[in-house]
Amino acid sequence: MTHRILLVDDEPNVLAALERALLDEPWEIHTASSGEAGLEAMAKQAFTVIVSDERMPGMGGAEFLSQARTMYPETLRILLTGQASLESTMKAVNGGEIYRFFLKPWDETSVILALRSAVEKSELEEENRQLLRTVKRQSSELKMLEKSFPGITELRKDDSGAYVLEEISDDEVADLIAKYGG
Amino acid sequence: MNPLGTVLIVDDSASMCTVMAALSEDLGFRAVTANSGAEAVQFLAEWAAGLDLVISDVEMPDMDGFELIARLRGLYPDLPVVLMTGHASVDFMIRAIKQRALDVLVKPVSRPRLEQALQAAMERREVLGEERGLLETLQRTVEDQNAELRAKMQAIDQHRLAGEREHEALKRLFGQVRDIKQEWERTMDCVADMVLLLDPDGRLKRCNRALRDFIGLGYSELISADCQELLRSTGLLDGGVARGAGTDKDPTPKYTSGMELLHPATGRWFVYREAPFASSREEEAPGIVVTLHDTTELKLTLNALGDSYQKLQDTQAQVIQSEKLATLGQLTAGMAHEINNPVGFVTSNLNSLNKYIDRLVTFLAAQSAAVTQHASPQAKVELTDLRRSLKIDYILTDVRKLLAESLDGTSRVSKIVRDLGSFSRIDTGERAPADLTECIERGVTIVWNELKYKVTLRRDYGAVPKVVCNMQQINQVVMNLLVNASHAMDQPGEITLSTRAEGPWAVVRVADTGKGIAPEHLTKIFEPFFTTKEAGKGTGLGLSISFDIIKQHGGDLSVVSAVGLGTTFTIRLPLIS
Structure with a gap:
């Protein structure tokens, strides 16, 4: 599966530079020039990671990431800000549950590494989710089975791996025949 | 014709009185009589002045002649008494003489005998009168002389009194002079400034209590001491010199008028002043009045x-x-x-x-x-x-x-x-009690890679209580100072990091053995954008940011540097904030 990365910044040059930097990564890179445009893009298709600027006209980066979190909690969020203000940073990190935080000008290697680890995290989470789904499905199947054959889920194996069947007395056999054999 | 005199005849025998009276009158005298001693005394009490003679019988019943004569002698010493008796004996005569009877007539009394007695009596009166006159003259003379003497004594007394009065006035005058002198001395003693009166040779003539107290000697020990030497002995220094270099203190300063003096033992300051003392007497040489005015408080205030x-x-x-x-x-x-x-x-x-x-x-x-x-x-x-x-x-x-x-x-x-x-971020960020040593060590860890090839680091950490600060900022300052110190070294050297608690301050010192900072740069190093590093090596902001951080913490960042020897930066942070 190809991972999609969404870059949001009001400055086209920044978007272009980031695209260039990510040229060799095996991801599909998308860009948006505002928070609103970013949300639109997210409505159309799922993104693995979004990277957003902080200060933009219209919807700010912090708000964009915060909304994205509510609507698409599985998408990981990275903030790339030109403003070194502690206050806005804290707001963004706390409100948007940011995965990583970078200052402009950014260190390319760190950004790429962060994106890679975000993708990896996302894949792990996806795997987790799938595993969880499998487990859920299996457990519901088991429940169905138990309903049809009570006690079947309680089958035990002995040390050699052979199934252990409990001995049934004649009276119990008679009961079973009376119940099912009719 | 006037009687020759008056005679009192005393006899208990009336007939005898009469005979004797008749005889007396016959002899030219006036005679009066009395029949007893008592009667005679009574009569005399009234008429004594007019009597010249008493002739008394001795043998009388109530008061005899001797008794009478004894009485009269006391009362009228000048009145002669002649005694009459019927029987004259030697004893009688002796007694009569003892009683100073003028004469003794033996009865019967013959006319010539009476006459003789009367005459004798009159002579006696006369003599007595003369004697009295002489006596009176003598008495008067004596009295006169006494009076004169008294007058003279009085004069002398008056003279003496006048003398005493004069003496008294003089004494009062002296007293007043003494009072005024003492008053003035006490006035000078009340003056807090030291006041000295010197003779023309600069020797002490008088001084007030302030000086005596300051030196701790009595008046008699100070008198005629050389003023300059005396003041030098107290350790007074020329304030200008003392304040200046401090190294070349003159141990024998020459005090001149207007000079400020420092007394190192007490830390007191004085202004030394001299004024000519104009004497009112020509024969007295003019002196010098020296005052030392205490300006300590003024100095402290200043x-x-x-x-x-x-x-x-x-x-x-x-x-x-x-x-x-x-x-x-x-x-x-x-x-x-x-x-x-x-x-x-x-x-x-x-x-x-x-x-x-x-x-x-x-x-x-x-x-x-x-x-x-x-x-x-x-x-x-x-x-x-x-x-x-x-x-x-x-x-x-x-x-x-x-x-x-x-x-x-x-x-x-x-x-x-x-x-x-x-x-713009300096005042933001949390402050919490932090261990300075830990702060410093973190800084060292971060910049160690930059230092390790050049720098030998010496640590001298004292016991310093925790300081309320923004640890990252202090960290930043320490790193900055460390990097600067290493940049100041052209060859390998030492950086000594020390911490101390000094009074209300926690003190961190970063001392290097680098090339030092030129004096003309020292005042500028905390200004933003000031750097001596070559272009591109430094922004010139590190120290000014550090300075600001420390100031924001209520502390102080200062520097001491010697070109060629090294530089020491001192961070002071308040221990209690």
Whole structure:
């Protein structure tokens, strides 16, 4: 599966530079020039990671990431800000549950590494989710089975791996025949 | 005719009285009679002055003649008494003489006998009268002389009194003079300034209590001492010299009028003044009056005032500096975003370009190899020429340098913007009690890579209580000082880090053995953008940010430096905030 990365910044040059930097990564890179445009893009298709600027006209980066979190909690969020203000940073990190935080000008290697680890995290989470789904499905199947054959889920194996069947007395056999054999 | 005299006849026999009276009268006398002693005494009490003679019988019943004569002798000593008796014996005569009877008539009394007695009596009266006159004259003379003497005595007394009065007045005058003198002395004693009266040779004649108390000697011990020597013995220094270098204190200062003196033992200050003492008497040589006015309080106040003024100026300068920096910081914070965006994509693009170049170079190399193998000789020559004329080989090597330099430029721009931005952030951030040693050690860890080849680090950490501070900021300051210290070393050297608790301060010292700071630079090093490092090596913001951080903590960052020996930066942070 190809991972999609969404870059949001009001400055086209920044978007272009980031695209260039990510040229060799095996991801599909998308860009948006505002928070609103970013949300639109997210409505159309799922993104693995979004990277957003902080200060933009219209919807700010912090708000964009915060909304994205509510609507698409599985998408990981990275903030790339030109403003070194502690206050806005804290707001963004706390409100948007940011995965990583970078200052402009950014260190390319760190950004790429962060994106890679975000993708990896996302894949792990996806795997987790799938595993969880499998487990859920299996457990519901088991429940169905138990309903049809009570006690079947309680089958035990002995040390050699052979199934252990409990001995049934004649009276119990008679009961079973009376119940099912009719 | 007048009687010759008056005679009193006393006899208990009336007939005898009569006979005797008749006889007396016959002899020219007037006679009166009395029949008893008592009657005679009674009569005499009334008429004594007129009587010249008493003739008394001795043998009388109630009071005899002797008794009478004894009485009369006491009362009228000048009145002669003649006794009459019937029987005269020797004893009788002796008794009569003892009683100073003038005469004794034996009865019967003959006329001539009576006459004789009367005459004798009259003579006696006469003699007595003369004697009395003489006596009176004598008495008068004596009295006169006495009076004269008394007058003279009186005069003498008066003279003496006058003398005494004069003496008294003089005594009062002296008393007044003494009082005035004492009053004036006491007045001088009440003066807090030391007052000395010197003779023309500069020797002490008088002084007030202030001086005696100051020196601790009595008046008698001070008198005629040499003033200069006396003051030198108390250790008074020339204040100007004492305050100045401090090393070349003159142990034998010559005190001159107007000089400020310091008494090191008590820390008191005096102003020494001399004034000519104009004597009112011509024969007295003019002297000198020396005063030492205590100006300690004035001095202290002045010093305090000076300090306050200095502090005010410092504070003002600091406020202006802080304001400037804060404004700059806010301005930069606003601009940071605008600058960081382009710097961000330029940097990123430069990195991308680097990668592009890698690929182009690889591709070009492959292409060149292919061309060498397959192209026509003419095309090869053309390509080689073109490669040379376009300086492709140079470009291929230089493009790396170009990119590295450009990246260095962008990183410098971003560092300046970040450093400036930190001015506006100085007062933000949490402060909590922190261990200074830990703070310092963190700083050391971070910058150690930069120091380790040049610097031997010595640690001298004292016991310092925790300080309420923003640990990261203090950390930043320490790192800054450490890096600066290492930059100040042209060859390997030492940095000593020490911490101490000094009074209300926690003190951190960063001392290096570097090249030191030139005196003309010392005042500027805390100004923003001041740097002695070559262009691009320093922003000139590190120390000014450090200074600001420490000031924001209510502390102080100061520097001492000696060119060629090294520099010590001292951070002071308040222990109780």
